[in-house]
Amino acid sequence: MELTQEYIEAENKELTRQYKKLLRISYQTLTKEDKKMIRKAFEIAVDAHKEQRRKSGEAYIFHPLAVAQIVASEIGLDATSIAAALLHDVVEDTSYTLADLDQLFGETVARIVDGLTKISNLKKDRDVSLQAENFRKMLLTLNDDPRVIIIKIADRLHNMQTMDAMRPDKQRKISSETLYIYAPLAHRMGLYNIKTELEDLSLKYTEPEVYKDIKNKIKDSKEQQDKYIRDFKKVIQDSLDAESLNYTIQGRPKSIYSIRRKILAQGVTFDEVYDKFAIRIIYKSDTANEKFLAWKIYSIVTDHFRPNPTRLRDWISSPKSTGYEALHITVMGLKGRWVEVQIRSERMHEIAEKGYAAHFKYKQGDDGDRGLDEWINRLQEALDNPDTSAVDFVENFKLNLYNKEIFVFTPQGDLKSLPKGATPLDFAFGVHTEVGMRTRGARVNGKLVPLSQELKSGDQVEIMTSEHARPTNNWLDYATTARARAKIKSSLKEEKKTIASDGKITLTRKLKSQKIPFNEKTINELVSFFKLKTSLDLFYRVGIGTIDNKMIKEFAAQRSNAFMSFIKNKIRKPTSTENIDRDEITNKYDDLVFGSDEQKLDFTMSKCCNPIPGDPVFGFTTINDGIKVHKSNCPNAIDLRSKYAYRIISAKWIDSSTQGHTVEIKLTGIDNLGLVNQVTQEISNHMHVNIKGINFTTNGGVFNGNITVVVQSKTHLNKLMDNLKKINGIDKVTRV
Numbered sequence: 105m106e107l108t109q110e111y112i113e114a115e116n117k118e119l120t121r122q123y124k125k126l127l128r129i130s131y132q133t134l135t136k137e138d139k140k141m142i143r144k145a146f147e148i149a150v151d152a153h154k155e156q157r158r159k160s161g162e163a164y165i166f167h168p169l170a171v172a173q174i175v176a177s178e179i180g181l182d183a184t185s186i187a188a189a190l191l192h193d194v195v196e197d198t199s200y201t202l203a204d205l206d207q208l209f210g211e212t213v214a215r216i217v218d219g220l221t222k223i224s225n226l227k228k229d230r231d232v233s234l235q236a237e238n239f240r241k242m243l244l245t246l247n248d249d250p251r252v253i254i255i256k257i258a259d260r261l262h263n264m265q266t267m268d269a270m271r272p273d274k275q276r277k278i279s280s281e282t283l284y285i286y287a288p289l290a291h292r293m294g295l296y297n298i299k300t301e302l303e304d305l306s307l308k309y310t311e312p313e314v315y316k317d318i319k320n321k322i323k324d325s326k327e328q329q330d331k332y333i334r335d336f337k338k339v340i341q342d343s344l345d346a347e348s349l350n351y352t353i354q355g356r357p358k359s360i361y362s363i364r365r366k367i368l369a370q371g372v373t374f375d376e377v378y379d380k381f382a383i384r385i386i387y388k389s390d391t392a393n394e395k396f397l398a399w400k401i402y403s404i405v406t407d408h409f410r411p412n413p414t415r416l417r418d419w420i421s422s423p424k425s426t427g428y429e430a431l432h433i434t435v436m437g438l439k440g441r442w443v444e445v446q447i448r449s450e451r452m453h454e455i456a457e458k459g460y461a462a463h464f465k466y467k468q469g470d471d472g473d474r475g476l477d478e479w480i481n482r483l484q485e486a487l488d489n490p491d492t493s494a495v496d497f498v499e500n501f502k503l504n505l506y507n508k509e510i511f512v513f514t515p516q517g518d519l520k521s522l523p524k525g526a527t528p529l530d531f532a533f534g535v536h537t538e539v540g541m542r543t544r545g546a547r548v549n550g551k552l553v554p555l556s557q558e559l560k561s562g563d564q565v566e567i568m569t570s571e572h573a574r575p576t577n578n579w580l581d582y583a584t585t586a587r588a589r590a591k592i593k594s595s596l597k598e599e600k601k602t603i604a605s606d607g608k609i610t611l612t613r614k615l616k617s618q619k620i621p622f623n624e625k626t627i628n629e630l631v632s633f634f635k636l637k638t639s640l641d642l643f644y645r646v647g648i649g650t651i652d653n654k655m656i657k658e659f660a661a662q663r664s665n666a667f668m669s670f671i672k673n674k675i676r677k678p679t680s681t682e683n684i685d686r687d688e689i690t691n692k693y694d695d696l697v698f699g700s701d702e703q704k705l706d707f708t709m710s711k712c713c714n715p716i717p718g719d720p721v722f723g724f725t726t727i728n729d730g731i732k733v734h735k736s737n738c739p740n741a742i743d744l745r746s747k748y749a750y751r752i753i754s755a756k757w758i759d760s761s762t763q764g765h766t767v768e769i770k771l772t773g774i775d776n777l778g779l780v781n782q783v784t785q786e787i788s789n790h791m792h793v794n795i796k797g798i799n800f801t802t803n804g805g806v807f808n809g810n811i812t813v814v815v816q817s818k819t820h821l822n823k824l825m826d827n828l829k830k831i832n833g834i835d836k837v838t839r840v
C-alpha cells in the first residue's frame with residue numbers, strides 16, 4: 105500500500121473520529137480529570153506506535169483504540185482501564201518503558217500494562233499446549249487485578265475480529281486458544297456478549313465451512329423466526345397490556361457456536377435444533393416491584409402456554425455468581441414446540457449484557473468507583489476460589505496440583521515455575537547453573553532482598569551475578585529445590601577437591617619429615633586413625649589445617665607402637681551418566697510425526713473417524729490411551745479443540761522410507777578404561793547414524809550401556825551393531 109498524502113490525511117481524520125467516539129460511547133460517566141488522562145494516554149499511544157502498521161496495512165494505533173472502545177463501551181470499565189487499554193501494547197512494542205508509564209500515569213495504569221505485557225511475552229515460541237498451560241498459570245498469578253484479564257479479553261476480541269489477514273494455521277491456533285481460555289473467562293466475568301462473539305469467531309476459523317453453513321441457515325430462517333415471535337407475542341399481548349406493564353418482547357437467537365455444539369452433542373441436524381432462539385420479555389420497573397413483576401409476567405405467560413416444570417430457573421431470588429439475574433422458563437409454545445422465555449427487568453438486562461460494571465451503576469448511593477472496586481474484589485474472589493464450578497478451564501486441571509507451585513517472572517517477562525517456598529537462589533539455578541553459581545544478590549520487584557527470602561507468585565526476580573561469586577555452605581540453607589542444592593553441593597565438592605589436592609602435597613611433606621612412606625597403606629591408616637571416610641576427607645582437613653602437625657605426630661607415635669588393621673573401602677564412581685528423555689524412544693509406527701519438531705510418538709487411530717494415510721489429521725493426548733489421531737474434520741474435533749486445546753498436538757504424515765528410525769541399543773560388557781570413548785567413537789564414525797542419547801553405568805566391573813540412535817535403514821543398524829560387537833570388552837549388543 106502506498107502511503108500517499110491523501111491517505112495519511114484520511115487516516116488521521118478517521119483516527120480523530122474514533123477517538124471522539126471512544127469518549128462518547130463510554131459507559132461510565134467521565135469526569136474532566138478522566139478525559140484528561142484518556143487524552144494523554146491516547147497521545148502517548150499515537151506517538152509510541154507511529155511507525156507501526158498491522159498486517160492489514162492500517163496504522164497500528166487503531167488496534168489499541170478499538171480495544172479501548174470495547175473496554176469503555178461493551179464492558180463499561182473506568183477511565184483507568186480505558187487509559188491502560190490504549191497503552192496496552194506500548195511497553196511491549198515500543199521504546200516506552202514501564203517506568204515512563206508509571207511517571208506519566210501513576211502506579212495503577214503502569215501495573216495493569218505490566219500485567220498485559222507479561223501475558224504477551226509468554227506467547228512467544230511456545231507450542232499450543234504449552235502456551236495454553238502457561239496461560240492458565242499466568243491467569244492464576246495475575247488475579248490481583250482482574251482488569252488485566254478483562255483488558256486482555258478485549259484485546260483478544262479485537263484481534264479475533266481482525267484476523268482475516270493472518271495465515272490460516274495462525275488463525276486456527278489463536279481460535280483454539282480463544283475457545284480454551286478467553287471464552288470461559290469472559291463467561292466467568294459475566295461478559296456474555298463477548299463470550300458469544302469469541303466463540304462464534306473461533307468457529308469461523310476452526311471450521312469455516314460449518315460456520316458459513318449455520319450462519320446462512322440462520323439467515324434463511326430469520327423470517328420464519330420473526331413470525332413465530334410475532335405470533336407468540338399476539339397470544340400474551342392483551343393480558344400483559346391489561347396489567348399496564350411497560351415491556352418489549354424480542355427474540356434472542358442462539359449463537360452459531362452453541363447451535364453447532366447442540367448439533368454435535370445430540371446428533372441432530374440444524375432443522376432439528378428447536379431452541380435456536382429464546383423469547384425475551386424485558387420490562388420496566390422500579391427496584392421495589394422488580395421481582396413481583398417478573399412473577400406476574402410468569403403467571404401470564406403460563407396462563408397461555410404450558411410450562412415445563414423441570415425447566416424453571418429463578419435467578420432473581422438467587423443470582424448467578426456472575427451477577428446474572430433473570431427468570432427463565434420453558435413453555436410449550438406454538439406449533440408444539442418447547443421455547444425458552446427469559447423474563448428480566450431493564451436493569452437485569454443491562455447487567456446480563458455488560459456484567460458487573462452495569463450492576464454497580466444501579467447501586468444507589470454508591471459512587472461509580474466504589475462499585476467497580478467491589479466488582480473487582482468479587483472477581484478476584486471467584487478467581488481465588490478454585491471451587492467455583494463456572495470456571496470451566498480450571499475444572500480440567502487439578503488445581504491443588506498447582507497450589508504447591510508458584511510462578512514468577514524473569515526481567516524479560518518469561519515465566520518460571522518453582523515449588524512453593526522457593527527463594528531467589530532457587531530461581532537463579534532455575535534460570536541457568538552458571539547464573540546460580542555466580543549469584544551475588546537478588547532484586548525482587550526492583551528491591552534488594554536476601555537470597556533466603558521466600559518468593560511469591562507474580563514476583564519479578566532479577567539475579568545479580570559476579571565473576572567472583574561462589575557457592576558457600578550457607579547457600580544450602582537458602583536453596584530449597586533439588587536442582588539448586590545438587591549444584592551447590594557439587595560445587596562445594598569441587599572446591600573441596602582443590603583444597604584437598606593442596607592438602608595432599610602438604611601431607612606428603614609432613615609424612616616425609618616423620619619418615620613415614622606416602623602410600624595407599626599409610627593413607628588408609630590415617631583415614632581410620634582420624635575416623636574419616638575417604639582419603640579426600642583426609643587431604644581436605646590437612647588442606648584447611650584442622651589436621652595439623654601435632655596430630656600427625658600423634659599418628660606417627662601410635663603407628664610405631666602397634667600394627668593396625670584396616671578395612672579397605674574402595675568406592676567406585678560410575679564412569680558417566682547422561683540422562684535422556686526415554687519417552688521419545690518409540691518406534692512402533694513410522695508414518696506419522698507430531699508437533700513442530702516432528703517427533704515420533706506412540707499413537708493409535710481414533711475409532712470415531714478412522715483416518716487413513718493422507719487425511720489431514722491431528723493428535724489428541726488422552727489420559728490413559730496416549731495419543732489418538734483424529735481427522736481434522738472429525739465431528740469430535742471441534743469439541744476436543746474447544747475443551748482441550750492444550751492437549752491437541754499437530755500431526756503430519758511422512759514418507760517413512762526417507763525418514764530416520766529411532767532405535768535403542770543395549771550394550772553389556774566388562775568395564776575397562778576407554779570403553780565409553782571407543783563406543784561413542786564407533787557410532788559417530790558411521791555416516792548415517794546420529795546419537796540421540798547415551799546412558800552408561802558400571803556396577804562391580806560390569807558395563808551397561810543404553811544408546812539411542814537414529815538410523816536411515818536396517819542395513820545401517822546391523823552394520824553398526826556388528827562393529828560395536830568387535831570392540832574389546834563388549835560382550836553383548838542387542839536392540840531393545
Ligand code: MN
Pocket residue numbers: 167192193259
Ligand atoms: Mn494488543
